[in-house]
Amino acid sequence: MAERYSRQERFAPIGKEGQALLAEKHVLIVGAGALGSANAEMLARAGIGRITIIDRDYIEWSNLARQQLYTEEDAASSRAKAKAAEARLKAINSTIEVVGIAEEFDPENAELLLKDVDMVIDGTDNFNTRFIINDAACKYKVPWIYGGCVKSDGISLSILPGQTPCLQCLIDQLPQDGETCETAGIIGPAVQVTAAYQTAECLKFLTGHSMSTHLVSFDVWGRQYSSIDVAKLKDPQCASCSAEAQFPYLKKEKGIRTAVLCGRDTVQVRPGRKENVNLERLAQRIEPLAGEARVNEVLLRFHMEEKRFVVFKDGRTLIHGVEDVQEAKKLYHRYVEA
Numbered sequence: 246m247a248e249r250y251s252r253q254e255r256f257a258p259i260g261k262e263g264q265a266l267l268a269e270k271h272v273l274i275v276g277a278g279a280l281g282s283a284n285a286e287m288l289a290r291a292g293i294g295r296i297t298i299i300d301r302d303y304i305e306w307s308n309l310a311r312q313q314l315y316t317e318e319d320a321a322s323s324r325a326k327a328k329a330a331e332a333r334l335k336a337i338n339s340t341i342e343v344v345g346i347a348e349e350f351d352p353e354n355a356e357l358l359l360k361d362v363d364m365v366i367d368g369t370d371n372f373n374t375r376f377i378i379n380d381a382a383c384k385y386k387v388p389w390i391y392g393g394c395v396k397s398d399g400i401s402l403s404i405l406p407g408q409t410p411c412l413q414c415l416i417d418q419l420p421q422d423g424e425t426c427e428t429a430g431i432i433g434p435a436v437q438v439t440a441a442y443q444t445a446e447c448l449k450f451l452t453g454h455s456m457s458t459h460l461v462s463f464d465v466w467g468r469q470y471s472s473i474d475v476a477k478l479k480d481p482q483c484a485s486c487s488a489e490a491q492f493p494y495l496k497k498e499k500g501i502r503t504a505v506l507c508g509r510d511t512v513q514v515r516p517g518r519k520e521n522v523n524l525e526r527l528a529q530r531i532e533p534l535a536g537e538a539r540v541n542e543v544l545l546r547f548h549m550e551e552k553r554f555v556v557f558k559d560g561r562t563l564i565h566g567v568e569d570v571q572e573a574k575k576l577y578h579r580y581v582e583a
């Protein structure tokens with residue numbers, strides 16, 4: 246076992262001292278899709294002492310082309326990504342602590358989770374969640390590493406609250422043209438390069454080195470690369486990182502909330518407060534109507550009115566096959582909430 250990290254320890258900037266530091270660190274990975282999987286696997290193999298990974302979704306066949314922690318069996322049984330990731334990471338490295346949380350990362354759990362971590366890795370696929378990470382990171386002074394990829398392009402930036410510009414400061418410099426993996430596609434190499442930049446920065450910071458202030462972006466297909474120093478773009482009036490910061494994304498919404506998941510004809514419905522839904526009981530109630538309702542460790546799935554329902558333990562429900570929020574709310578009240 247002493248051999249385990251020998252090559253990494255031989256790398257001069259890390260050394261035995263750096264390796265010992267990594268064993269004491271706690272990294273939170275938000276999102277267990279392609280970027281989250283790639284970062285998590287590298288960090289688990291590198292010997293980070295504690296990894297917490299949070300994700301709201303479950304595994305589908307279309308994930309397997311690039312989400313490296315998952316297998317066909319996971320897709321066939323619609324396993325929650327966070328739980329499948331936890332199991333796989335523990336199998337990769339049994340000497341570290343890994344916790345998978347099958348929930349949406351929201352203002353509530355963001356504040357709880359961020360109090361206790363040394364670093365956050367962005368493995369999300371949307372800016373709303375990234376701004377929640379950014380506000381919580383700024384509030385608790387936790388560094389985080391932004392990463393995004395679509396098609397053959399990737400982008401990454403390290404954010405050190407109090408020192409570098411934050412995501413909110415740079416809002417005008419970032420690509421938000423609405424292209425997503427569902428609409429424009431993505432290839433695995435773009436994921437791997439983006440995750441490599443994120444993990445490298447994470448290892449640098451956790452072993453006592455300073456992180457880069459450069460925004461890197463690249464196209465692995467077209468072989469383009471750029472690196473821009475954004476250090477001077479810190480906004481002194483920033484709503485998230487200035488002395489008068491309001492942390493707008495940490496404000497909690499009340500009542501039922503809905504979100505259209507990009508490009509998937511899917512609407513997510515969330516009850517006003519998190520519940521502890523008895524999935525077995527709901528399955529028994531729904532089965533006479535739906536024909537079949539299948540329960541696994543964290544979710545229940547069934548078909549009704551040609552829509553696919555996935556209900557999580559906390560009451561959060563994904564309804565596939567609807568485009569309209571009102572229709573989704575009606576279906577939710579009819580079949581889930583009753």
Ligand SMILES: [Zn+2]
Binds near residue numbers: 414415483
């Ligand atoms: Zn800022």
